[in-house]
Amino acid sequence: MAVSFKLPDIGEGIHEAEVVRWLVQEGDQVREFDPLVEVQTDKALVELPSPLSGQVREIKAKAGELARVGEVLVILGEAEAVQEQADRAEVISAPILTAGRVLATPAVRQLARDLMIDIRLVSGSGAAGRVTKEDLLAHQRAQQEQRLSDAERAEESCRSTAEESVRSQALPSIDTMTPTTTRVPLRGLRRTIAERMTKAAFTAPHVTSIDEVDMTELVSLRRRMNKLLEPSGQKITYLPFLLKALLIALKEHPYLNAQLDDERGEIVLRSDYNIGIAIDTPDGLIVPVLKGAERRSLLELATEIGRLIELAKRRALAVEEMRGGTITISNMGPLGGLFATPILNYPEVAILGVHAMQEKAVVYQGEIAIRTMMYLSLSFDHRVIDGAEAVRFTNRIKRLLEHPDLLVLEMG
Structure with missing residues (x-):
């Protein structure tokens, strides 16, 4: 008996998927x-298992299609049975293993x-x-060894980079007189990103508000906290502090934690706080959602952020972990640059861009001083949020970040 194995209805309004890799x-x-086979949907990389034991007779959809x-x-058949014609094959839908x-x-x-x-991170x-x-x-032993060897690998990487730089200077120049053109199909995650960015840009009228924040006191507080955490091997980044400041401001400005229902002509104010975190991966921009952020401590936020980042880079996020966001934060600080104007993660109505921290000479308490400064950029849907409301919102975040003792007091 032969079985025609068809692409199943994966849900979430998905009508097609790219065949990424046959296993x-x-x-x-x-x-x-x-x-x-692995297929890429609009939401995640999905692995489809075989519905029966037998032989792979014919692969119908090639990788990249x-x-x-x-x-x-694909056409599957029982190993002991005589192959029947494909037009008489039984149809079986695939169980889905994300x-x-x-x-x-x-x-x-x-x-x-x-x-x-x-457990999803374990092979x-x-x-x-x-x-x-x-x-x-x-896996537990590997994690322990990883922490111990990070510093050694970083040192080796720096040494290798220096040696490579020396070698590259000695290489002869390469003849580049003949131009070449490479065409890359717009497929998979890149295609999904393109479609979403186009919809967001042409659906919601974007406006961006930019402000500068003095992060000097928060830098000092974080340094002290990490010193206390050294015995446990834990470390906290700036992102949990930013999330806490964002959450406090959202509770006071509910229209930033909202969506616009275009079909019904209604603004939907969300009572839950699910923060999308834009993550740059080798495959493109992925936005997992940290749910119930308001119920988590700083350390719990740090742990959950680390988990989501690792899953995103491994393309191991479940579909549920990539939906339900109410607002997005895009941390571009590690990449550098002065500031940018991020595009909304539609249908959300706001996205907060966080940029690189730089030491600058500024006027502080009437004198010139060296302070650690950072730009924030808030892009918002002007149909829902007025400019004055956006500025009040970023002012609140700015005050909390510049006075971290106040931030800690208001975490509650």
Whole structure:
């Protein structure tokens, strides 16, 4: 018996997906639930497993092609059976395994919780990729070794970069007289980003408000906190402080934590605070959503941010972790640059851009002083938010960041 394995309806209004990579070849024998193919949807990278044990007869959709829901991806057949014609093949839809769902026993899942390990970050060595107890313990050891060797790798990287620079200066020049052109298909995540940016730019009238913040006191506070955290091996970045300031300001300015329902002509004020965090990955911009941010402490925010960043860079985010955002923060500080005007993550009505901190000579308390300064840029939907409201909102964030003792007092 032959089986036509079709692209299933993955939900979320998705009608097509790009075939990213086949994990099998024609003629291979597979077992039920073995991974067959990775497809890229508008939301996440999805792995589709085999619905039966048998042989891969014919791959219909090649890597790099777009497939619509209901189109045949591959023909499978039982190894012992005689191959039937494709037009008589039985149709089976694929069970969906996103990266957020892994195979593991309840006992192993409980052990992962006890060890405070995100089981989705663990590579399974068991049957069909099942995560075992040994996998968890090996992952824990690797994390410990990683922390110990980070400093050594950083030093080696600097040394290698210097040596490479010396070697490159000695190389002969390359003849570049003949121009070449490369065409790259607009596919996968890049295509999704292009569509969303176009919709946001041509749907919501964007306005951007920019302000400068004195981060000197917060730099000092963070340094003291990290000193206290050294024995535990934890470290806190500036992003949790920024999130706390953002949350306090959102509660006082609810129209920034809203959406515009164009069809019904209504502004939807959200009572939950789900912060999208724009992350630059090798595959493009990904925005996981940190949910229930207002209920988390600084350390809990730091831990959750780290987890989401790691999952995003591994393309291992579950669909649920990429939807439901109420406002987005884009931290461009590590990349440098003075400031930018970010585009809304539609249908949200505001996005906060955070930029690089720089030491500057400024007037402070009537004298010239060296202070650590940073630009904030707030892009907002002018249909929902007026300029005065946006400025009051950023002023509130600015005051909290410039007076971190006040920020800590108001966390509540």
